[in-house]
Amino acid sequence: MNSALTTANIRDILTRGNWFSGLNDHLQQQLFKLGKQIKLQSGERLFSRGDQPCGLYAVLSGNIRITGTGINGKEAILTLVEAPQWFGEIALFDNQARTHDAMAESSCLLWNIPQNKLTDLLYQHPEYWQDFGKLLTHKLRLAFQLIEDVALLPALPRLARRLLIMGEESDPGNICLSIPQEVLGSMLGISRQTTNQILKELEQKGIIRLARSQIEILDPARLQQIAGNMLSA
Known part of the structure; x- marks a missing residue:
């Protein structure tokens, strides 16, 4: 999906997401009214660590890679953001520089609400701060969970x-993740060989299906059993 989308297309995509679908009608309409489409080619940078805030983004198609780079130049892949997920909300709250790099992992379309338009909206409707706070705290909960997982859980x-986290906003009957195995391994801090071995075992058990740079979750319930109890606090 590389061409510009109609308003109806954009609404259909964004309302699949848990956060956006939970907003009241007025706030949804404002985010449509104030937003604009941005097209990126694979490998094109959206923003870099240290850049000034440029607003809030939602992925309409493709995916965005969020990374950090150490002083030795080594890149750490933190996550891939896919449709219909939102990102960039940290700078909305503190108006400080971007904390990480964001680059198109594949050709993608984004929906962008510029920073100045968002702050004007929130000045007029301060009651909406809580809605954006929910977006931020959801990410914070996931971050705590992932830190705990690295410390306590084996690779499988x-x-x-x-x-499961990556597929939580997908259609339950069609959970297909666009992610290369080496990227998934980098996000988890495990080798590509170990990642491939685990994925092959899950495929042999009929839990997932592997394709080129894609992972389809066939049996979320069994995958949940392997994952154990997800953090709900």
Whole structure:
């Protein structure tokens, strides 16, 4: 999906997401009214660590890679953001520089609400701060869970949990994740060889299906059993 989308297309995509679908009608309408489409080619940078805030983004198609780079130049892949997920909300709250790099992992379309338009909206409707706070705290809960997983879980349940988290806003009957195995392994801090071995075992059990740079979750319930109890606090 590389061409510009109609308003109806955008609404259909965004309302699949848990956060956006939970907003009241007025706020949804404002985010449509104030937003604009941005097209990126694979490998094109959206923003870099240290850049000034440029607003809030939602992925309409493709995916965005969020990374950090150490002083030795080594890149750490934190996550891949897919449709219909939102990102960039940290800078909305503190108006500080971007904390990480964001780059198109594949050709993608984004929906962007510029920073100044968002702050004007929130000045007029301060009651909406709580809605954006929910977006931020959801990410914070996931971050705590992932830190705990790295410290306490073996590779298999850690990988299972990450797949479930990535697929939580997908159609339950069609959970297909666009992610190369080496990227998934980097996100989890495990080797590509170990990642491939675990995925092959899950495929042999009929829990997932592997394709080129894609992972389809066939049996979420069994994957959940492997992952154990997800953090709900």
